[in-house]
Amino acid sequence: xxxxxxxxxxxxxxxxxxxxxxxxxxxxxxxxxxxxxxxxxxxxxxxxxxxxxxxxxxxxxxxxxxxxxxxxxxxxxxxxxxxxxxxxxxxxxxxxxxxxxxxxxxxxxxxxxxxxxxxxxxxxxxxxxxxxxxxxxxxxxxxxxxxxxxxxxxxxxxxxxxxxxxxxxxxxxxxxxxxxxxxxxxxxxxxxxxxxxxxxxxxxxxxxxxxxxxxxxxxxxxxxxxxxxxxxxxxxxxxxxxxxxxxxxxxxxxxxxxxxxxxxxxxxxxxxxxxxxxxxxxxxxxxxxxxxxxxxxxxxxxxxxxxxxxxxxxxxxxxxxxxxxxxxxxxxxxxxxxxxxxxxxxxxxxxxxxxxxxxxxxxxxxxxxxxxxxxxxxxxxxxxxxxxxxxxxxxxxxxxxxxxxxxxxxxxxxxxxxxxxxxxxxxxxxxxxxxxxxxxxxxxxxxxxxxxxxxxxxxxxxxxxxxxxxxxxxxxxxxxxxxxxxxxxxxxxxxxxxxxxx
Numbered sequence: 001x002x003x004x005x006x007x008x009x010x011x012x013x014x015x016x017x018x019x020x021x022x023x024x025x026x027x028x029x030x031x032x033x034x035x036x037x038x039x040x041x042x043x044x045x046x047x048x049x050x051x052x053x054x055x056x057x058x059x060x061x062x063x064x065x066x067x068x069x070x071x072x073x074x075x076x077x078x079x080x081x082x083x084x085x086x087x088x089x090x091x092x093x094x095x096x097x098x099x100x101x102x103x104x105x106x107x108x109x110x111x112x113x114x115x116x117x118x119x120x121x122x123x124x125x126x127x128x129x130x131x132x133x134x135x136x137x138x139x140x141x142x143x144x145x146x147x148x149x150x151x152x153x154x155x156x157x158x159x160x161x162x163x164x165x166x167x168x169x170x171x172x173x174x175x176x177x178x179x180x181x182x183x184x185x186x187x188x189x190x191x192x193x194x195x196x197x198x199x200x201x202x203x204x205x206x207x208x209x210x211x212x213x214x215x216x217x218x219x220x221x222x223x224x225x226x227x228x229x230x231x232x233x234x235x236x237x238x239x240x241x242x243x244x245x246x247x248x249x250x251x252x253x254x255x256x257x258x259x260x261x262x263x264x265x266x267x268x269x270x271x272x273x274x275x276x277x278x279x280x281x282x283x284x285x286x287x288x289x290x291x292x293x294x295x296x297x298x299x300x301x302x303x304x305x306x307x308x309x310x311x312x313x314x315x316x317x318x319x320x321x322x323x324x325x326x327x328x329x330x331x332x333x334x335x336x337x338x339x340x341x342x343x344x345x346x347x348x349x350x351x352x353x354x355x356x357x358x359x360x361x362x363x364x365x366x367x368x369x370x371x372x373x374x375x376x377x378x379x380x381x382x383x384x385x386x387x388x389x390x391x392x393x394x395x396x397x398x399x400x401x402x403x404x405x406x407x408x409x410x411x412x413x414x415x416x417x418x419x420x421x422x423x424x425x426x427x428x429x430x431x432x433x434x435x436x437x438x439x440x441x442x443x444x445x446x447x448x449x450x451x452x453x454x455x456x457x458x459x460x461x462x463x464x465x466x467x468x469x470x471x472x473x474x475x476x477x478x479x480x481x482x483x484x485x486x487x488x489x490x491x492x493x494x495x496x497x498x499x500x501x502x
Contacts, residue, residue, distance in 0.1 A: 043070020052357025
């Protein structure tokens with residue numbers, strides 16, 4: 001479920017299964033309103049949980065303190081990719097004979113930012129509200145807090161109070177927030193997080209980016225292309241530390257060629273702002289000056305003020321869940337999406353929502369939960385074995401499953417097979433000087449694909465084939481008969497299998 005456009009805002013109405021008022025409420029307080037399922041957090045994950053409940057005939061309500069649609073729609077996936085697409089398209093066009101000479105000038109930053117604004121619906125959620133209303137999900141605007149088993153209190157921005165009770169389940173889908181390290185001076189320096197980096201209305205002349213993960217590398221790519229002089233400061237030895245080392249090396253090389261200053265093994269010890277200049281003090285004593293500084297240094301769960309303490313859990317912590325996303329030790333509380341720390345990715349959150357929604361419905365209907373059923377409908381097994389991710393830098397990075405180091409640490413007997421993507425015929429047609437690399441990890445005991453990583457222009461579209469092979473545990477012998485079309489970059493599959501077979 002992505003952003004929805006062109007839908008008129010419609011007033012909230014009761015769901016098809018109208019809620020009932022629970023008897024015996026405290027005088028002077030609003031009576032509790034009962035729903036089958038209550039969802040705290042109406043981002044893409046929460047929307048999907050509510051949608052699954054309604055599709056099965058259960059009543060559902062969502063509680064949201066910000067925009068319906070959440071970070072993905074307004075401050076993460078959608079705006080960041082809107083900023084990145086022109087940068088990547090220009091870089092790729094410059095490698096195409098007959099076209100390269102026409103795209104040498106700067107990007108039209110105003111047009112790019114205007115497109116970003118349209119993609120985010122100008123930070124208005126009327127379309128998302130209209131969709132939830134159309135499927136009969138009741139929206140409560142305000143801060144939701146668990147006050148006991150199956151009970152949620154909502155305080156609206158106007159100070160109104162609502163008490164909701166759940167017949168079957170409460171799903172916490174509040175996501176995660178950016179973590180800014182507690183450095184000297186950082187609180188007064190007006191630093192950026194991913195929110196500001198994806199919603200800024202002009203390119204700063206100088207932008208310092210602290211952190212070399214996905215957010216750091218993507219935003220460095222986007223704003224360097226939009227005219228900022230980017231300095232990327234990374235504490236570790238390379239970029240994208242949770243991926244194969246060659247991925248970070250190729251992305252760092254491209255950023256440097258684009259004009260960014262990439263510094264690894266560099267720690268920031270203090271931050272200060274004087275007027276329009278931010279100064280970062282580095283561990284070696286050097287100083288870096290910038291107009292803005294983005295901290296892309298990790299995430300924390302948004303669970304600090306949602307009443308976890310009232311049900312025996314610790315506020316501010318990740319929720320430990322089983323494969324149906326039900327909180328361990330509970331019969332009614334679910335933690336879906338980022339809050340369970342299984343895979344902090346929008347598509348995985350929506351996948352978990354489908355699993356959790358099916359499990360909630362099954363339990364509500366008294367159907368046994370069978371993790372081994374034909375669809376595996378009640379177990380989020382992909383969170384363990386087949387999590388796909390694309391980093392939309394130039395070059396792109398696409399990966400599924402563990403890295404080689406992670407597979408070895410987990411006790412697998414694996415073989416890594418590498419191939420130069422630039423030597424595939426389709427790559428030479430894609431553009432001059434195509435640089436990239438592919439790796440597949442083979443589980444030698446089971447003779448199946450355990451993971452795959454691709455780095456290069458356009459490789460995001462190679463990923464789903466690898467995801468199918470990993471999640472389906474397709475035998476290597478059968479993959480040999482999956483013939484790639486010529487001349488496409490996907491012919492790399494044949495080259496990898498040839499290398500494996502020797």
